[in-house]
Amino acid sequence: MKIKHRPGVVLGPTEYGIDIADPEAISIWREFLKRQLLKDRPNICDCGCGELIYLGEGIDMHEGIITKGNTQGLPWQPLIYHEYNSFLVRHEHHMNRPMLREHFFRLSCVRYGIDAIEVWLNTLPFKTRGKWPNTVSL
Numbered sequence: 001m002k003i004k005h006r007p008g009v010v011l012g013p014t015e016y017g018i019d020i021a022d023p024e025a026i027s028i029w030r031e032f033l034k035r036q037l038l039k040d041r042p043n044i045c046d047c048g049c050g051e052l053i054y055l056g057e058g059i060d061m062h063e064g065i066i067t068k069g070n071t072q073g074l075p076w077q078p079l080i081y082h083e084y085n086s087f088l089v090r091h092e093h094h095m096n097r098p099m100l101r102e103h104f105f106r107l108s109c110v111r112y113g114i115d116a117i118e119v120w121l122n123t124l125p126f127k128t129r130g131k132w133p134n135t136v137s138l
């Protein structure tokens with residue numbers, strides 16, 4: 001399976017028609033997403049440190065608003081591998097610094113606008129819905 005970049009299409013598994021029940025497709029999707037974000041975004045660590053990141057050093061893709069832990073065991077977990085929720089972080093910072101949801105939420109609102117982020121959050125099939133972040137229980 002090869003994923004072809006479609007300019008102007010939001011980088012999300014649903015938008016790209018990825019089968020979220022297929023682990024191999026998800027793995028390929030995550031590689032594609034990371035590669036694309038490395039191309040599209042400024043080369044700055046998203047943890048908040050403001051330091052440059054360099055291709056070739058360890059750069060992790062971190063799910064910052066809705067984390068893997070938040071969606072552990074849920075069949076729709078791959079929906080969190082979306083550009084609104086994905087952040088490029090130096091590996092050593094990812095391992096050693098606090099990764100705060102509020103920070104990443106704000107960062108995505110700056111990048112994409114709060115409306116887009118709220119619409120995306122409300123597409124996630126949490127059992128509790130409502131206006132983010134007050135009534136979403138994680």
Ligand SMILES: [Zn+2]
Pocket residue numbers: 045046047048049050051089090093
């Ligand atoms: Zn950092």
